[in-house]
Amino acid sequence: MFKKIVIFGVGLIGGSVSLALKKLPHPPHITGVGRSDHSLQEALGLGLIDTAETNIANALTDADLVLIAAPVAQTPAILRTIQPHLSANTIITDAGSTKSDVMSYAKAELGSQFNQFVGGHPIAGAEKSGPSAAMADLYIGKNVILTPDAATDADAVKRVAALWQACGAVVSNMSPQAHDRVFAAVSHLPHLLAFALVEDLAKRDNAELLFKFAASGFRDFTRIAGSHPEMWRDIALANKQALLEELNTYQQAVSEMTVLLENNDDAGLFALFEHASRARNEWAKSKTNKT
């Protein structure tokens, strides 16, 4: 395991890694680096980090792992900042929700040390963010995807996998491109659709009346529309191509459903709803106690 870990961005994601590792018999020393002194002091106060550091050279001294858990748009700048201070033994990983862009950033910024970078994506989250949202059990039973390149050091991949397994996660490997296509479909698309629905209603003259009678179905459908706007702007732009394809495919699916309704096609609507409902309930059964 690692002896000194430097976390950039001690919020829900980074802070939860820290809390999980602190339960190990020999926890690593954890240094937090962040944009906001307020967040760092909060993370220190909550015991998420052992040291708060603003000097990058000091932070990276003897670090054997750097975890970048800041909003993904900051990743290139962070990589650029740390590159001059990286030893040959420091592994770098991230927790960003998009991976093709991050792998390109790492290749561009880390140069000959690109082989020390392991792209990662923990499939865990909550609508809350910030240090106070961190939980030691956030990753238990959750999927973490690593996206190594042909150049990536195999030992580095194994050690990052071991880190996440120590947090209770189940680790899979995938290419960055395959990762981004999968998450455009199952995560990024639903987020954008939920934002669009809430905005569609919120900007109407009768929004107050509509929201008064919105109930549990609306609540669950729109929960992810309460997510962090900056993070989702960054994800949408970072995974633009795959997401545009998904938006296009989805709008076609909605148009086909709309035609069934226009034609009073009761058998067609029933078949669509019945198939979707069966697929959704089978999925939920397969995931019981897993998500």
Added chain:
Amino acid sequence: MFKKIVIFGVGLIGGSVSLALKKLPHPPHITGVGRSDHSLQEALGLGLIDTAETNIANALTDADLVLIAAPVAQTPAILRTIQPHLSANTIITDAGSTKSDVMSYAKAELGSQFNQFVGGHPIAGAEKSGPSAAMADLYIGKNVILTPDAATDADAVKRVAALWQACGAVVSNMSPQAHDRVFAAVSHLPHLLAFALVEDLAKRDNAELLFKFAASGFRDFTRIAGSHPEMWRDIALANKQALLEELNTYQQAVSEMTVLLENNDDAGLFALFEHASRARNEWAKSKTNKT
């Protein structure tokens, strides 16, 4: 309060009314009528009804309230069946999710007794259905909307309101048309969008991989896609015009969001997500402990 209530369709909605009323000091006698003998026997076994009846004349003898809580497509047939047996003192109400259609059915089938019919819609539900899903506290704090016509007997409206209040609900009145427009937006549209998303993914060649990595955001967004297909086919067709308008408006909203993404309009995407996220979180705060 009522002395004898006849419930058509003793599932989640009708069964939960029954369980709530059974907590009153002087609960009414409750007779269940249903399509399926199996459901009726199950309802009897669970104590949801006092009597199971297949003979409509017997069921309606001395009934002072008939509650139609069957799938909404059955409402005209039920009204036709009960009409010959209605006394001048029997109030008829329903629990359907659409109201313009139900009010028209009632006008057509009940003739001179249309004034005894009070359209109603309890805003409560769950993805489970059937007698075993019934809960005594389902309606506590929930909205129930009544949609009286100019012809509707005012005392009947008051008595149906009192019934729902006895179940713990908050009762509002609205025109059938206004009701259907509101629920097309806040309920029927999200249901259709969730069905469409699950179906869009479920029919792909890599559905298994996609579902493996779908997590909590997908789970909540698609919970309502696990809903009863027959019920949602009926709702969609019954509220066709309002729903087609909503689908059209939503597709425009998604297209506008897509243009922001195509143009890399980071400020535009941020503004949309930020506004939606604020509206959604304020809504959730206003609803705490209410939904």
